[in-house]
Amino acid sequence: MQRYILSRLIQSVFILFGVLFIVFFMLQMTGDPVSLLISRHSSPEEVEAMREELGFNRPVPAQFASFIGNALTGDFGKSLRHKQPAMDLILDRLPATVELATTALLISLILGIPLGLISGSNPGSFWDVLSRGTGLLGQTIPNFWLALILILVFSVHLGWFPTFGRSTWTFLGMTLPTRSVILPAFSLALFTMGQLVRFTRSAVMEIRSEDFVRTAYSKGIADRKVYFRHILRNAAIPLISIVGVQFGYLLSGSIYIETIFSWPGLGNLLAESIGNRDFALVQAIAFFSSFVVVTLNLLTDIAYAVADPRIRY
Amino acid sequence: MVKLNRDKIRNKKILDVHNLVTRFHTFDGVVNALSGVTFHLNHGETLGVVGESGSGKSVTMMSLLHLLPAPPAKIEGGQAFYYGDEAPVDLLTLNKSGISRIRGDHIGFIFQDALSALNPVMTVGRQIGETLVEHLGMSPSAAMKRSVELLAYVGIPEPKKRAAAYPHQFSGGMRQRAMIALSIACEPNIIIADEPTTALDVTVQAQIIELVQRLKKEMDMSVIWITHDLGVVAGMADRVMVMYAGHVVETAPVDDIFYRPSHPYTIKLLGALPKMGETVHHRLESIDGVPPDLLEKPVHCQYAWRCHMARERCWEDIPKSRQMGDRHRAACFLDVAKEEA
Ligand SMILES: Nc1ncnc2c1ncn2[C@@H]1O[C@H](COP(=O)(O)OP(=O)(O)OP(=O)(O)O)[C@@H](O)[C@H]1O
Ligand SMILES: [Mg+2]
Numbered sequence: 001m002q003r004y005i006l007s008r009l010i011q012s013v014f015i016l017f018g019v020l021f022i023v024f025f026m027l028q029m030t031g032d033p034v035s036l037l038i039s040r041h042s043s044p045e046e047v048e049a050m051r052e053e054l055g056f057n058r059p060v061p062a063q064f065a066s067f068i069g070n071a072l073t074g075d076f077g078k079s080l081r082h083k084q085p086a087m088d089l090i091l092d093r094l095p096a097t098v099e100l101a102t103t104a105l106l107i108s109l110i111l112g113i114p115l116g117l118i119s120g121s122n123p124g125s126f127w128d129v130l131s132r133g134t135g136l137l138g139q140t141i142p143n144f145w146l147a148l149i150l151i152l153v154f155s156v157h158l159g160w161f162p163t164f165g166r167s168t169w170t171f172l173g174m175t176l177p178t179r180s181v182i183l184p185a186f187s188l189a190l191f192t193m194g195q196l197v198r199f200t201r202s203a204v205m206e207i208r209s210e211d212f213v214r215t216a217y218s219k220g221i222a223d224r225k226v227y228f229r230h231i232l233r234n235a236a237i238p239l240i241s242i243v244g245v246q247f248g249y250l251l252s253g254s255i256y257i258e259t260i261f262s263w264p265g266l267g268n269l270l271a272e273s274i275g276n277r278d279f280a281l282v283q284a285i286a287f288f289s290s291f292v293v294v295t296l297n298l299l300t301d302i303a304y305a306v307a308d309p310r311i312r313y
Numbered sequence: 314m315v316k317l318n319r320d321k322i323r324n325k326k327i328l329d330v331h332n333l334v335t336r337f338h339t340f341d342g343v344v345n346a347l348s349g350v351t352f353h354l355n356h357g358e359t360l361g362v363v364g365e366s367g368s369g370k371s372v373t374m375m376s377l378l379h380l381l382p383a384p385p386a387k388i389e390g391g392q393a394f395y396y397g398d399e400a401p402v403d404l405l406t407l408n409k410s411g412i413s414r415i416r417g418d419h420i421g422f423i424f425q426d427a428l429s430a431l432n433p434v435m436t437v438g439r440q441i442g443e444t445l446v447e448h449l450g451m452s453p454s455a456a457m458k459r460s461v462e463l464l465a466y467v468g469i470p471e472p473k474k475r476a477a478a479y480p481h482q483f484s485g486g487m488r489q490r491a492m493i494a495l496s497i498a499c500e501p502n503i504i505i506a507d508e509p510t511t512a513l514d515v516t517v518q519a520q521i522i523e524l525v526q527r528l529k530k531e532m533d534m535s536v537i538w539i540t541h542d543l544g545v546v547a548g549m550a551d552r553v554m555v556m557y558a559g560h561v562v563e564t565a566p567v568d569d570i571f572y573r574p575s576h577p578y579t580i581k582l583l584g585a586l587p588k589m590g591e592t593v594h595h596r597l598e599s600i601d602g603v604p605p606d607l608l609e610k611p612v613h614c615q616y617a618w619r620c621h622m623a624r625e626r627c628w629e630d631i632p633k634s635r636q637m638g639d640r641h642r643a644a645c646f647l648d649v650a651k652e653e654a
Contacts, residue, residue: 211429214380218424219444219495220416223409229443230432237434309479310433 004305012298017068019290023283024067028060076284081276086284089269096166097265099177100258101250103185108193109243112138115193116200117232123205131197138194144256147187151260154183164262184261188254192246199242203235210234237307244300248293326396327502327535328354328377333391333405335369335376338384342608346372348559350391351634354503359529359536361550361567363543363582367604368556370539374505377404378420379412395419397502418448421496423506423525427488431480437464437491438476444498463494467524486517490524497528504529505537510545522549543582547571552640555579558604558615561634565641575643577620614646622647 042050051057054077055066070076076086112135119131155163160179167180207213208231216230217223258267266285273281305311331351337344347369354360362370375381377393393404397419404415416422424430432440441463442456451459457476464472467490480488489509496504506525510518526549529536540546546553546567553570555563555578563576574580602619605611614620617627626646634644643649 209382211424211426212432214375215422215424215430215492215495216432216443217380218378218416218422219447220413220418221443221447222413225443225447229435233434234432308434310481 001305004311005302008298008301012294015294016291019287019294020068020071021064023287023290024064026286027279027283071287076287077280079273079278079281081273081278081281086281087288089281090266090284090288093264093266093269095175096263097251097258097267099166099181100185100188100254100263100265101247103177103181104189104192104250105243105247107185107189108196108246111189112193112196113200113239116197117204119197120201120204120208120235121227123201128201132201135194135197135201138190138192138197140194141190143187143190143254144260146190147184147257147260150183150187164260166263184257184263187260188250188257192250195242195246196239199239200235203238204231207231207234237304240303240307241300244296244303248296251292251296252289325356326353326394327356328396329392329394330373330377331392331394333373333376333393334389335372335381335386336389337386343610344385344607345610346386346559346607347376348611350556350559350561352554352561352564354535354537355552356397356502356535357533358551359526359538359549361546361553362537362539362556363541363546363553364556365604366541367558367607369559370556371507373556374422374507374537374539378416378422379404379407380422414448417444417496417501418499419501420503420505421499421501423489423493423496423504423509425508426512427483427485427492428480428512430492431488431495433480436477436479437483441476441491441495441498444495448499459498460494463498464491467491467494467497467528469494485513486520489513489517489521493521493524493528497532497534500532501534503535503537505539507539508541509538511541518545525549555582558611559607560611560615560631560644562616562645563637563643565638565643569638569641573638573641575637575641575649576616576645577622577647577649578616579643580649581619581621614644622649622652 048057055063074087078084079086079089082089115131115134119125119128119135122128151163154160161183162180165180167178168175169178170176213226213230216226252266255267255271257263258265259271262268266289270282270285272278273285330353333347333350335347337346350369350373352360362373364370372381372386376386376388379388381388388405391405394401395404395415398415402411402415404412407415431437438457438460441460442451442453445451445456445459446453449456461472461476464475469475469487469490475483475487475491480491483491489512492509504525509525510521513521522545525536525538528534538545538550550567552564552566554561555570555576557578563570563574563579565573565575569575570579571583574583605615605618611631613629614623614627614632617623620627624646630646632644632646634642637643
């Protein structure tokens with residue numbers, strides 16, 4: 001087990017180095033970064049001064065080395081637009097995205113898993129058709145379109161939710177979400193929910209027909225126990241990885257949803273930084289998102305090993 | 314369970330199955346898996362069940378305990394009286410809780426491949442304990458202690474450690490022993506073993522057979538042993554039942570099967586056996602021809618296609634099972650023994 005975790009940890013570190021490499025050369029590939037950063041009317045002296053200041057006049061390997069060195073301390077340089085360290089901006093926006101992603105994940109779990117269980121346990125039934133239909137809709141409806149419809153119906157007409165923005169309230173020193181998160185989270189959750197319905201359904205159907213389930217029945221234990229201890233317990237294992245992957249996707253922030261709802265999260269920041277050609281910030285966000293995904297994958301694999309003794313030993 | 318006075322039913326029927334009909338309603342059509350299976354099991358005996366792949370051996374036994382997936386499976390006829398309970402019951406008419414009471418407690422099942430038949434994410438001790446908790450009302454810790462004893466009883470070394478291990482950590486033979494410990498946990502009256510040694514190598518096979526025979530004697534049980542291997546049957550069964558395409562074609566004491574077979578199919582099966590001194594391990598599949606398509610409802614003897622003695626009659630009607638000798642029945646129009654002579 002420890003060896004397994006250690007090897008996965010080392011793998012993750014290598015992947016992150018690879019990401020840093022790509023993030024760095026992403027900028028190099030665009031040609032002379034400085035020309036992207038300054039206005040067309042700058043004089044050659046100004047350009048040279050800027051190059052000097054940003055270190056772009058040094059040889060590429062030296063630039064890369066210092067980029068890595070800084071990145072390891074969380075320093076991705078200053079945002080040109082905000083005149084603030086890029087990492088500070090990200091950490092500033094992080095709570096909004098975490099709030100949105102977590103709420104979306106909860107919504108998709110609460111809807112997706114039961115639907116998948118119902119449908120996988122009664123394949124071919126009315127409930128199966130209904131659940132699969134819901135899952136399919138979730139995966140095919142574009143979430144930005146749904147977001148607009150939701151705003152129209154629930155905010156504009158019914159006035160139940162704000163049309164945009166994030167508001168919070170503070171209780172015992174904790175910043176807590178308000179109903180402003182519901183609509184964006186729901187729009188974002190839809191796709192993940194669809195995936196969960198599909199995966200849960202197929203996991204349950206597969207496990208149901210396994211030999212060991214028949215053995216469990218042959219022992220005379222109650223159906224309910226066979227279902228929870230033998231079927232669900234085994235079906236949960238493949239679900240761990242899909243939940244991990246989906247949470248990573250949600251945490252990277254959704255450009256569409258955050259933009260539509262003016263949600264002050266990472267997706268919004270990314271859209272803005274791309275629009276501003278704020279390269280330091282784009283690099284920092286790209287790396288940060290990869291970091292989140294890699295970390296979640298690592299945690300997922302550990303959870304997997306905890307849940308499945310065949311991997312553990 | 315209320316332990317039955319086993320002496321009272323010694324040499325009497327403990328299980329009596331009449332005209333069992335099981336069909337699978339699939340997209341391709343109706344599979345006539347069992348077309349009227351009749352047999353019985355006496356208390357204290359070992360009944361060997363042989364027949365080619367697809368002849369309905371497993372479906373017969375799983376029908377009795379309602380273990381088939383329904384749909385597509387549907388038991389469409391027959392009775393299966395079980396005499397090991399306080400009062401005789403027809404297993405086929407029992408509801409969910411009724412059959413759950415029988416499963417594991419009265420009738421234990423040993424499946425072929427213990428690796429896939431055991432839950433991969435539950436310790437072996439807990440899997441055995443589950444049965445004890447359910448039927449004997451033991452506490453989980455008492456059940457765990459009993460599981461360890463059972464593992465020791467079936468010859469697994471370091472039983473305490475093994476009880477805490479998962480199925481994939483066992484060797485093939487040890488895993489099948491654990492499966493056996495699970496099936497006998499509540500000291501059932503009947504054990505049904507569905508090809509329990511097919512996945513194992515020959516020496517381990519012999520050990521498992523020996524183990525079941527020992528347990529049968531010590532725990533005073535009856536055994537139904539499904540196998541492809543007539544050699545195994547010769548060594549351990551008291552009586553043999555031969556199945557073909559969803560029918561029982563012959564039942565007889567083991568010696569009669571080998572020395573006075575009364576069905577042409579049985580004769581062919583015996584012909585496929587290795588002769589004295591031969592070491593090759595023949596399988597039953599080595600008979601010419603293929604079994605009939607079960608999607609068609611049988612209207613004549615199902616074996617007629619392949620029978621080396623088939624007459625006109627055989628194509629007109631389904632032969633009924635007839636008395637061929639003492640405790641010896643076969644479903645054939647011909648007097649095979651005479652014709653062969
Ligand atoms: N789930 C199912 N759906 C459709 N047909 C089935 C199903 N299970 C079994 N059958 C059919 O029932 C028939 C009897 O199968 P069964 O498993 O009892 O054979 P068997 O004698 O045990 O063979 P084997 O020696 O291979 O185990 C076969 O023709 C098989 O195709
Ligand atoms: Mg079988």
